[in-house]
Amino acid sequence: MFTLFPLRIGRLAYILRLILWAFIPLFARCASVFIWGSTDNLQETDMMKFAVFLCGVVWTICVLYSVIIPRLRDAGISSWVTLLSLLPIINLAILIYLGVTRGKVSPEVKWVRVRRVI
Secondary structure, rough: OOOOOOOOOHHOOEEEEEHHHHHHHHHHHHHHHHHHHHHHOOOOOOOHHHHHHHHHHHHHHHHHHHHHHHHHHHHHHOOOOHOOOOHHHHHHHHHHHHHHOOOOHHHHHHHHHHHHOO
């Protein structure tokens, strides 16, 4: 569980996870075209629109919990900044800032590392 939703991630893991999560919708689109053929054949019903919207919401929540929140913790920033990352232009600034800034090691993390060695 900590692999998908870790408590903290560094800069490299953050960038790699962002790239991975960015390609998931592309892979899903390719898989749907492979399974059902052209997506032009699908009827645009209200249920289909709701399903696509729901998939987008679930995808966004997974990205927030597996990429942005752990990186905010590692950078020593409050997790409430996640709410700002839902705003379009501020989102890009936060993503770039989190990719550039170094992580801060808190005293609790140092103690956990010492306890794991013992």
